[in-house]
Amino acid sequence: MSFIVWVAMLGAVLLLLALTSSYLRWIPxxxxxxxxxxxxxxxxxGLGLLQLDLGQSSRWMEHLxxxxxxxxxxxxxLKLRLxxxxxxxxxxxxxxxxxxxxxxxxxxxLLHFGLHLGWGVSVLIxxxxxxxxxxxxxxxxxxxxxxxxxxxxxxxxxxxLNDGVAFPFVILGLLLVQGEAGGQWLGPWLLQDxxxxxxxxxxxxxxxxxxxxxxTLYLRIQNDDSTVSPNDYLxxxxxxxxxxxxxxxxxxxxxxxxxxxxGLRQAEVHTSPDPHEPAxxxxxPVVGHQHVAPEHAVKGDLDTLEDSQVAAGIMLGDMLAFGxxxxxxxxxxxxxxxxxxxxxxxxxxxxxxxxxxxxxxxxLGTLLxxxxxxxxxxxxxxxxxxxxxGIGSLYYLFYAxxxxxxxxxxxxxxxxxxxxxxxxxxxxGLSVQPLLARYETDRARPxx
Numbered sequence: 192m193s194f195i196v197w198v199a200m201l202g203a204v205l206l207l208l209a210l211t212s213s214y215l216r217w218i219p220x221x222x223x224x225x226x227x228x229x230x231x232x233x234x235x236x237g238l239g240l241l242q243l244d245l246g247q248s249s250r251w252m253e254h255l256x257x258x259x260x261x262x263x264x265x266x267x268x269l270k271l272r273l274x275x276x277x278x279x280x281x282x283x284x285x286x287x288x289x290x291x292x293x294x295x296x297x298x299x300x301l302l303h304f305g306l307h308l309g310w311g312v313s314v315l316i317x318x319x320x321x322x323x324x325x326x327x328x329x330x331x332x333x334x335x336x337x338x339x340x341x342x343x344x345x346x347x348x349x350x351x352l353n354d355g356v357a358f359p360f361v362i363l364g365l366l367l368v369q370g371e372a373g374g375q376w377l378g379p380w381l382l383q384d385x386x387x388x389x390x391x392x393x394x395x396x397x398x399x400x401x402x403x404x405x406x407t408l409y410l411r412i413q414n415d416d417s418t419v420s421p422n423d424y425l426x427x428x429x430x431x432x433x434x435x436x437x438x439x440x441x442x443x444x445x446x447x448x449x450x451x452x453x454g455l456r457q458a459e460v461h462t463s464p465d466p467h468e469p470a471x472x473x474x475x476p477v478v479g480h481q482h483v484a485p486e487h488a489v490k491g492d493l494d495t496l497e498d499s500q501v502a503a504g505i506m507l508g509d510m511l512a513f514g515x516x517x518x519x520x521x522x523x524x525x526x527x528x529x530x531x532x533x534x535x536x537x538x539x540x541x542x543x544x545x546x547x548x549x550x551x552x553x554x555l556g557t558l559l560x561x562x563x564x565x566x567x568x569x570x571x572x573x574x575x576x577x578x579x580x581g582i583g584s585l586y587y588l589f590y591a592x593x594x595x596x597x598x599x600x601x602x603x604x605x606x607x608x609x610x611x612x613x614x615x616x617x618x619x620g621l622s623v624q625p626l627l628a629r630y631e632t633d634r635a636r637p638x639x
Contacts, residue, residue: 200241201524204229208523221330222519223526223581224620227613230530241531245592245605252528253589259521259582260354261448265430266514267351268400268452269507270333271344272460279341282565283348286323286574290556291353294578295321295360297552298544306540312600315364319588319608320548322357323350324581324615330623331577342570342630346577351453354583355392355446359384361587365594388442395440396433396447397454403429404458411502422509429455455510459503525582526616533613538603541610548611549618553578573630577623580615584608 207229208222233241245252273279298317302308308316323346332347333340362384366376407425429451437447554575562571588608592601 196241200233200527204523204527205520219621219624221620221623223522223616226523226526227530227533227616227620230527231533232530233527234531234534236534243528243532245532245536246601249589249592253586253593255521256525256582256586256589259518259525260445260586261430261434262514262517262521263582264351264354264445264449265426265452266511266518267332267347268449268454269456269511269514270347271351271453272456273339273344274457274460278565279339279344280348282341282345282562282574283352285560285562286345286349286557287352287356289560290349290553291321291356293556293559294548294552295357297556298548301544301547301552305543308603309368311364311367311370312603314367315361315591315600316604316607318357318360318364319584319591319604320544320580320611321360322353322580322583322587323577324354324579324583331579331627340634341566342573342577345574351449352446355443355449356389357583357587358443358445359388361591365591368596368600369594383441389446391440391442392437392444392446393442393450395437395442396450397457399433399436399447400429400451400454400456401458402454404455405461407506408458408502411506422506423513425506426510426513456507459507522582525585529585529609529613529616533609536606536609538606538610541607541614544607545611545614545618549576549578549615569630569633573626576626577619579619580612584612 204226208225230241231237235242295314295317298320299310299313302313302316303310331343332350333343338344359380363380366380403425430448433447433451434444437444554572557571557575566574585608588604591604596604
């Protein structure tokens, strides 16, 4: 009966969002904020139609959030078309590296000295809350292949990278919580979980994506089937294979899936003589292109394009559409679940943690990084504010809960994580559209 109720809930929420989409776009509220409110209304604190015991459901919640993050990471990689030599990548690397480490350290210090938690649980919660979210941050990510804005590009790259880079620090927190003897674990942790797993995941995923991209385009051109091949199958296959191969070599699957999407996109980039001419903007797949002749399958000037560019445009268009659909559906379901359990797990201390993290640690860290001429002051301010926490933090929470935490530690991690993520959904969801609109207006305004 509970399964029927949950399916009915998902259908009702999706129908409500579909019917009200024309109204919601005129108000500065994201879909995530609406889903959070609906979850609270349907949960025990509201109508009482839905209930969820996180202790009993932590196993399947871990896998559900993992699938959501995997799809979102792959889509994030597909969006990043600039070559790896571009200076804009420095923004993403600094956000996912030094800034994330500052956030982990800042939250850990706050929890230990401010809220008097032990070092182990402080580091664990700091690592869980460290990654920004690729699922909920869609509005602030790259819009299309011609979007070279460094704020959007940096946030897209950060969301793709730091969901995997945070993994070794979650493991570090678990080691500290479980009280591993002495410092005997420090060397193996540094070698295996940091120096090996991070580059192994990135490299294997990138070359799998790039190699498979070139092979797929070659086969489709040779067999003249660029408009009929099932690109959604290719999406699922590459996500699954990149993740499994990375895990087999003890690398991070999250990083591999992001890098696979990036590698596939770089294969598309190299089909164009000019990397700044996006194929899928010159070649737009039409609805039903799988069932028509190639000359009717796309919109664009086919006389100026090679067959490889047409095939790449159709392939990327389909994969982005399919991945985005799964990403949005998972966002609706998981944020509604968050609303259902929020009141039961609310922790007032999250107001302190979220306030310090969102308004002090991340903004200050962003200002301290020596950007040089990469970013101006308004861009640094936006990067400092848009540190959206979400599904990635939920995955790490359930991952930690399934590693034999003591009940008191598990409860503290659960309550603080859920409460901080809910606050992020609320404050960032209410501010993202007005701030982006003002930013884009200012950027479009001619300078004297």
